[in-house]
Amino acid sequence: MLRLIWTISVHLRTFMRRYTPTNTALDALRSRHGLKWGIPAMLIAIPYLSGASILTSLIDGGAPRWLYAVTLVLIWDALKFIIMGPVSLVMLLRVRATESRQRRALRRPVGPLVRL
Template sequence: MFRLIWTASVHTRCFLRRYMPTNIVLDAIRTRRGLRWGVPAMLLALPYLYGASIVTTLIANGAPAWLHLMALLLVWNAMKFIVIGPVSLFLLVRARATESRDRQIERHTIAAGARAN
């Protein structure tokens, strides 16, 4: 039973990762080229939060209760975009520090090779 649940969750995660638009955008932001777009991507949370407020207003006015799932999904996607901003900023600083350190090591290696000749 545990194996079945585990397999189902892995396949669900792979499906969601590959085909859901927010996950595709977040994966693109996590690349080295996309890290600079993390903070502006936080603005994408605003339409999701607005949509969640509309859905909760509809629910309060008598809409079907299954719309709670839609509100939860909208809030979840908004939170993903809010979190990616600081995370991408941290990853960008770390990537630039690594690149700077690699350039310094390369310069020292070239300089040491030139002195040896």
């Protein structure tokens, strides 16, 4: 039973990582060229939170209760983008520091020149 649950969760995670738009966008933001877009990508959370607000209003007005699940997914996706902004900034600073160290190491002479 535990093995079946584990297998299902692994396949579900793989499906979600590949085909959901927020996860593919966040994967692109985690790349070296996408790190600079982390802070502006935080604005993507606004439509998700607006959708969650609209759904909550609809549920309060008599819509089916299962829409709370959709609302929860929208809020979760918004939080992922909000958190990714500062995280990408820290990652970008670390990458740039590493690249700077590597450039300095390449400019530095290796050792004394030896003539044969």
